[in-house]
Amino acid sequence: MKRKPKRYLIVDLETTGNQAARDDRIIQFAAVLVEDKQIVQRFSTFINPLKAIPPFIRELTGIEAKDVADAPLFEDVADTIYALLEGTIFVAHNVQFDWTFLQKEMRRVGLTPPRIPLLDTVELARILYPEVDSYKLQDLGDEFELQHDNPHQADSDAEVTALLFIQLLEKIERLPLALIEKLVAVSAPLKNHLPTLFFEMEMKKTQLKEALSDDLILHRGLVIRKKVLPPHRSQSNEKTAGFPKEESGKLALFERAGAPLRARSGQFEMMNVVNQAMHEKKHALIEAGTGIGKSLGYFLPAVYFAKESSGPVVISTYTNVLQTQLFEKDVPLARILSGFDVKAELLKGRDHYLNLFKFEQLLSETDTQYDVVVTKLKLLVWLSETETGDIDEVNLSSGGALFWNRLKHTGWYLSEEQDPWLEHDFYRFSLLKAKRADLLIVNHALLLADHFNERKILPDYSVAVIDEAHHFAESAREKKSFILSYRKVKYFLNQLGSLDKYSLLSRLAFVFPNEDNVFDLSIAQVNLSEAVENFFAELHSLLSKTRKADTKLILIQNREQVHFTESLSYAADNVAILFREVERHLTKLLEKAKHEAPLKEAESAFIEEVYSFLLDWKKMTREFDLLQDESDEMMTITLESDKNHHVASLKLIGSYMTPEEVLRNQFFSKKESVILTSATLTVNGSFAYLKNELGLTDEDLIEAQIPSPFHYNDQARILIPNDMPQIKGTPVQEYTKVLADYLTDMLQITAGKMLILFTSNEMLRLTNSYLKGRDELAEFMILAQGISSGSVNRLTKQFRQFDKAVLLGTTSFWEGIDIPGEALSCLVIVRLPFAPPDDPYTKAQIELHKMRGENAFQAFSLPQAVLRFKQGFGRLIRRETDRGLVVVFDNRVDTTVFGQTFLNSIPPVPEIKGNKPLLLEEMQDFFWQ
Structure with a gap:
């Protein structure tokens, strides 16, 4: 007998607001019926809410009063909607929102909502596509190339949700x-149809008796991908005559790549400097202008040097995103050009x-916390797909990020041999691969941690390339x-x-039932909880005595106690003592577990979790000690809160002030050759500021400024208004x-962009508010960081997509974003990017420079602002064919002596x-010449 297909009703609503419990009403209903992964029926209607549609809803949805004026009331279509719902599984993107509204409206018109199962496509997408950046419907539509004609209108949203749902069903199949068997077990606490959906798929696959694919293995109930180690570096038979110094030799390498890769003279110059520094065992500062192709400028000589030497060349960049970009884009190119089997x-x-x-042990814990259950499910799916085990691949919720603290790797406290997963361990595998690499790509944080911490991660190396080097001193400070x-x-x-709640402490008591240290630990925890409350109460009292508008207070500036009162000092000392006491008892229990007690597997995994907790605890203990530390390390400690001074918002920020000393003594002095490069390293043609920041001396240092190949004289103009108020x-x-x-006037000429x-x-x-109020800009897409929804990447993507777009950004838009071509033709710098003088770190740095007898403005504030200005300027011209204008509204660039430095x-x-008429005419001429 043929089974009756499941009927999924995919629903989307538009409403007058997001509060079903209040008086918000439905203004559009749309439903798409799916059977056997096919759309079989559609229904959509506007609904008259008998109330005004708020402006922000009109802007969001495009639905106006005229659209609903002659539409039916909900009671007119209620029976039709009810008939659609009967016998279906109700599916929506954020299902609780839509189902809550529908239930409320049905009850209002006298209908009892049907008892039907619910499925949420947000939840399903989070689980089945753990690596996707955003689970908003519009973003998922973009990700999977689903046609989305009218985002935030119910008919279009329901259609896209239906297509997404079909894709999700296919992914489950x-x-x-x-893996499905594990998903069934772990999803049991969820109160929707998802556990049933997984169970039905389990039954179907059990009958089909599907075999595991060759690229997967099943170990102790978990499905993971197979791992294959590359051969050792010493096994390579590749010989090299060295990096070609002559231009003809380099051109021959580029011929291997063919079009569209083009050799550039500036890039060749950079390659020569990098090659020279590595072979002469010197450090180098290389400012490589935009368009040089600096990544390949250091990658290619680094490949040759690594093949000649016994150790790897380490390449470090600022962020994980850039790290991945270098690995995926530049490494394959370096392989092609060099002809070597580059192991990176x-x-x-x-x-x-x-x-x-x-993870295996925590899967067996019955946890009803929603975020924990969903995180377990998405990690199970991810494990069948990841080759690295790197959590950066996964989009975790805030609750999932907290749960990650229990899963993250911290090495092994017990012997590695006691880990039944050792052969498949991701961290161990990454270290084994690193030891076999020619090029090792890391980020600044890891590189510096390897030098500042006792536990080393990187294999021995003597040569490093630091990309985005203008951030290196900042990374050391952080x-x-x-x-x-x-x-x-x-x-x-x-x-x-x-002891009376499920926790580390109660679980320790279970593993060590008669151990005094457990009870001493319990007493210390009680005392510490009280001491912490007293300490933060002291901080709150201190802050409440300042002006209500103040949310920052410097407690210690450059080791000098500014607002550190005697009572606060006593409270901090009490907390530090109890933190050390907890640390001492935890350490003793771990030592007992290691040397005395025979442990079961689950207990061993728990001990590793306690060890991970202890490492974090030790870090906090050191941080509390720093509050009253009298060492020579220069620190500034600031108290910050929200605008209401809530205790829960309080945080202490300890800023290390002199990274140049630790960089000089613990990094540069220990390496043969470090090449530092960026598009922004000089101020007024000099490396002096950066050398001071990094602790570099002129001895054995090569400096090179390689200008951009772009023709800025033809491609760009700088406009400086002289009729703006001060x-x-x-x-x-x-x-x-x-x-x-x-x-507004300028946008008429640039047409956005x-x-x-x-x-x-x-x-x-x-x-943003003023621009959105202008009738002349009604057709423009105005995007504003912190106001428009979405990440920097999302806003940048939207900016590129719309013809008439304007994007307002702060800190994260001054560098790193890449908008080549006609999408960006006008860059506006509202104010020269000096750090706010009341910023605690800036304030302390200025005082520190004064203490040294230096001019703080010339030595710190100005060069820092100039480098940021250069980064901002670099957003405009990204390719040889780009053309555009830079408008600097801050007239200090023209009216002050220091302005010329920019x-x-x-x-x-x-x-x-x-003035405005002149500049508008210049803009007109520039774009229409």
């Missing part, structure tokens, strides 16, 4: 049976990798700095827990109104200064 590996710190032993928040401390205290002394609302007037860079969130917010530090570009 592709999962191996052993991407390595991250231990806690980026999943500990399979811990590595030696800390953040101690109330929430963080409370989280770890709750993890430690008490920023200083002009109320921000008045200034931004004039700014918005200027921008404008990126506006701010240094102030308030100014960005006001400008202009001298960028490529030579024609400058036009004048």
Whole structure:
């Protein structure tokens, strides 16, 4: 007998607001019926809500009053909707929202909502596609290339959700049976149709008796991908006569790649400098202008050097994203050009990798917390797909990120041989690959941690390339700095827990039932909880005595106690003592577990979890010690809160002030050759500022400035208005109104395609508001960081997609984003990017430079702002065919002595200064010439 197909009704609603419990009403209903993974029926209707549609809903959905004026009331279509629902499984993207609204409306018109199962495509997508960046419907539509004609209109959203749901069903069908069995067991606590969906698939696959594919293995009930180690470096038979110094030799390498790769003279110059530094055992600073192709400029000589030497060349960049980009884009290119079998590996710190032993044991824990259950499910799917075990591949929720603390790798406390997953361990596998690599690609944080920490991760190496080197000193400072928040401390205290609740402490009591250290630990935990509350109460009291608007207070500036009172010092000392006491008892229990007690597997995994907890605890202990540390290390410690001074928002930020000393003594002095490169290393043509920041001396140092190959004289102009009010002394609302007037007129000429860079969130917010109120800009897509939804990547992608778009951004848009071509033709710099003088770190640095007898503005504030300005300027011209204008509204660039430093530090570009009519005419001529 043929089974009756499941009927899934995919529903989407548009409403007057998001509060079903209040008076918000449905304005559009759409449903798509799916059977056997086919769309068999569609239904859509506007609904008259008998109330006004709020402006933000009109803007979001495009639904106007005229669309619903003659539409039926909900009671007119209620029976039709009810008939559609009967006998179906109700599916929606964020199902609780749609189902709650429908239930409310049905009850309002006298209908009892049917009892039908619910499925959420957000939840399913999170589980089945763990690596996707965003689970918003529009983003998933883009990700899977699903046609989405009218986002935020119910008929279009329901159609896309239906197509997405069909894809999700197909993904479930592709999962191996052993994985489905695990998903069934782990999903049991969920209160929707998902456990049933997984169970039905398990029954279907059991009958089919599907075999596991060759690229997967089943170990102790978990499905994981097979791993294959590359051969040792010593096994390579490749010989090299060295990197070709002559241009003809380099051109021959480029001929291997063919079009569209093109050799560039600046790139060849950079290759020669890198090759020279490595062979002469010197450090090098190389400023490589935009368009040089600096990645290949160091990759190719690094490959040759690695093949000649016994150790790898380490290549470090600022972020994980850039790290991955180098690995996926530049390594394959280096293989083609060099002709070598280049062995390159991407390595991250231990806690980026999943500990399979811990994960296996935690799967058996019955946990009803929703985020934990979903995280377990998505990690099970991810395990069948990942080759690295690197959690950066996974989009974790905030609750999932907390759960990750229990799963992350921290090495082995017990012997490695006691780990039944050792052969498949991701962290161990990454280290084995690293030892066999020619090129090892890391980020600055890992590179520096390897030098500052006692536990080494990287294999021995003597040569390194530091890309994005303008961030290297900052990365060193961050590595030696800390953040101690109330929430963080409370989280770890709750993890430690008490004897009467399921926690680390109660589980330790179960493993060691008669151990005094457990009871001493319990007493210390109680005392510490009280001491922590007292400590943060002291901090809160201190902050509450300041002006209500103040959310930052410097407690210690450059080792000098500024606002560190006697009572606060006593409270901090008490917390530090108890932190050390907890650490001592945990250490004794771990030692007992290691040397005395025979442990079962589950207990061994638990001991590894306790060890991981202890490492984090030790780090916090050191941070509390730093509050009263009298060492020579220069620190500034600031208290911060939200605007309401809530205790829960309090955090202490410890900023390390002198990274140049530790870099000089612990890094540069220990390496034969370190090449530092970026597009922004010089100020006014000099490397002096960066050398001071990094602790570099002129001895054995090569300096090279390689200009961009772009023809800025033809491709760009700098416009400087001279009729703007002074920023200083002009109320921000008045200034931004004039700014918005200027921008509105400019946008008429540029037709959008404008990126506006701010240094102030308030100014960005006001400008966005003014621009959105202009009738002339009704057809423009105005995107604003922190206001428009989406990440930096998402906003940048949207900016590229729309013809008439303007993007307002702050900090993260000054560098790193790449918008080549006609999508960006006008860059606006509202204010020269000086750090706010009231920023605690900036304040402390200025005082530190004064203490040294230096001019703080010339030695710190100005060069820092110039480098940021250069980064911002670099957003405009990304290719040889790009053309565009830079508008600098801060007239200090023209009216002050220091302003010329900004202009001298960028490529030579024609400058036009004048009033609005003149500049608008220049813009018109530039774009239409």
